[in-house]
Amino acid sequence: MNKSWTDIASLVEGYKTGKLSPTTVVEYYLERIHKLNPELNAYLTVTEDLAKQQAKELEKKLAEIDSFPLFGVPVAFKDLYQTQGIKTTAGSKVLENYIGQYNATAVQRYIDAGAIVLGKLNCDAWAHGSSGENSDFGPTKNPWNTQYVPGGSSSGSAAAVAADLCLVAAGTDTGGSIRCPASFCSVVGLKPTYGRVSRYGIIAMASSLDSIGHITGSVADSARVLAVTAGVDPKDATTSTQPVPDYPASLATSLKGVRIGIPKEYLRLGSTMTEGMDKEVEQLTDAAIDQLQKLGAIVSQVSLPHTPQSLACYYIIQPAEVSSNLARYDGIRYGHDRSAFGPEAKRRIMLGTYTLSAGYYDAYYKTAQKVRTLVVEDFDKAFERVDLIVAPVMPHLPFKIGEKVADPMSLYLEDILTVPVNLAGLPAISLPCGFSQTKLPVGFQLIGPKFSEQKLFAAAQAYELATPFHEQHPSL
Numbered sequence: 001m002n003k004s005w006t007d008i009a010s011l012v013e014g015y016k017t018g019k020l021s022p023t024t025v026v027e028y029y030l031e032r033i034h035k036l037n038p039e040l041n042a043y044l045t046v047t048e049d050l051a052k053q054q055a056k057e058l059e060k061k062l063a064e065i066d067s068f069p070l071f072g073v074p075v076a077f078k079d080l081y082q083t084q085g086i087k088t089t090a091g092s093k094v095l096e097n098y099i100g101q102y103n104a105t106a107v108q109r110y111i112d113a114g115a116i117v118l119g120k121l122n123c124d125a126w127a128h129g130s131s132g133e134n135s136d137f138g139p140t141k142n143p144w145n146t147q148y149v150p151g152g153s154s155s156g157s158a159a160a161v162a163a164d165l166c167l168v169a170a171g172t173d174t175g176g177s178i179r180c181p182a183s184f185c186s187v188v189g190l191k192p193t194y195g196r197v198s199r200y201g202i203i204a205m206a207s208s209l210d211s212i213g214h215i216t217g218s219v220a221d222s223a224r225v226l227a228v229t230a231g232v233d234p235k236d237a238t239t240s241t242q243p244v245p246d247y248p249a250s251l252a253t254s255l256k257g258v259r260i261g262i263p264k265e266y267l268r269l270g271s272t273m274t275e276g277m278d279k280e281v282e283q284l285t286d287a288a289i290d291q292l293q294k295l296g297a298i299v300s301q302v303s304l305p306h307t308p309q310s311l312a313c314y315y316i317i318q319p320a321e322v323s324s325n326l327a328r329y330d331g332i333r334y335g336h337d338r339s340a341f342g343p344e345a346k347r348r349i350m351l352g353t354y355t356l357s358a359g360y361y362d363a364y365y366k367t368a369q370k371v372r373t374l375v376v377e378d379f380d381k382a383f384e385r386v387d388l389i390v391a392p393v394m395p396h397l398p399f400k401i402g403e404k405v406a407d408p409m410s411l412y413l414e415d416i417l418t419v420p421v422n423l424a425g426l427p428a429i430s431l432p433c434g435f436s437q438t439k440l441p442v443g444f445q446l447i448g449p450k451f452s453e454q455k456l457f458a459a460a461q462a463y464e465l466a467t468p469f470h471e472q473h474p475s476l
């Protein structure tokens with residue numbers, strides 16, 4: 001089949017004009033999954049029958065297409081999303097046979113909006129990781145070069161969108177798990193404001209940091225999806241009652257007058273970090289900043305002085321919450337017993353239990369919470385002067401599968417540019433900004449104040465329209 005759509009808008013247009021039908025589109029994706037997934041390992045479960053059945057039902061509703069914002073859009077979910085009647089493993093052997101008992105709120109919203117479910121996507125077990133290699137079901141491979149990691153923990157989500165095994169992939173971002181794989185696979189990754197999208201029914205990693213977002217091939221698609229998933233949910237008390245704006249309407253072509261800050265700790269002159277940063281990542285981020293300036297942005301330097309402390313802060317708060325959330329997997333009601341946890345989950349359970357225990361709580365957990373407030377204040381101060389902040393996503397290029405597995409600390413250090421955003425609960429979007437000499441993708445991120453997703457989409461789309469990277473696809 002010759003593919004006539006590149007995004008949600010052109011897909012829906014194809015349905016409207018009768019050029020496409022949900023069934024033929026489902027067949028297209030299933031064929032690609034069958035062909036490419038054995039090598040890429042992006043999907044853990046393919047819901048072939050369900051997808052075909054949903055497609056058939058949608059065909060009867062073609063007359064009402066405009067009342068379904070994601071009519072016939074093929075989506076797949078990170079295997080952390082609970083899906084009724086469908087295996088939900090969290091990438092862990094502990095839940096290898098667990099069948100979801102209900103749909104997460106986000107899953108239900110996708111389905112109610114007309115999306116077609118293609119399956120469940122591989123991820124680092126319990127979302128612990130930055131490479132996808134911590135999955136108990138084998139690593140996902142990077143579609144741009146299958147010897148390399150696709151990034152994590154939403155490894156399958158980014159690989160599936162990059163390899164065109166679905167149009168939209170749902171993910172989660174606790175410390176970078178959407179932005180990291182999006183940048184390693186040259187696709188668009190949105191981490192919404194904490195509380196913008198319901199966490200209900202999504203297997204918890206670290207509840208004060210978990211953010212529910214998605215990976216798409218374009219900024220416009222990202223805005224369309226958030227318009228569906230965002231909003232208050234009585235089943236998640238941390239969701240915000242702020243009205244959901246018309247995100248697709250906030251797209252823009254110019255950045256005239258938008259003030260963008262470069263944290264001096266991250267990049268360019270005087271940076272304390274660039275010595276550890278890959279030169280090509282630095283150069284490509286610089287080029288992206290130049291492009292933003294060309295589009296009318298006013299670029300200046302800002303300071304986030306607690307950047308060096310934020311990684312330590314994250315690696316105390318996050319394992320503490322992980323150890324608490326994973327306590328429920330006792331193997332009594334469902335799943336295997338605790339001996340089935342892999343080494344990374346065990347490491348985090350031990351670390352978290354230690355920092356929460358009597359005598360150590362004040363020294364570690366409480367101190368980390370105070371540092372977290374300082375990180376929040378850093379961003380608040382910066383946003384008094386600028387509208388958005390620009391930064392690289394990952395300090396290094398995608399690495400070879402196996403290269404860092406023996407050294408968990410070196411992997412933790414890769415999160416330095418993503419975790420501050422989660423500590424502060426801010427929204428951020430990761431965008432493709434080019435390729436290394438070795439043809440590996442690089443992404444950069446735009447970060448905004450809480451609930452500034454509209455501004456992020458506007459700036460991101462202006463950048464996307466002016467650059468060619470989102471139009472390049474891996475040859476598979």
Ligand code: GLN
Nearest residue numbers: 127129173174175176177
């Ligand atoms: N890489 C980070 C970690 O391992 C982030 C994980 C995530 O966002 N789920 O903790």
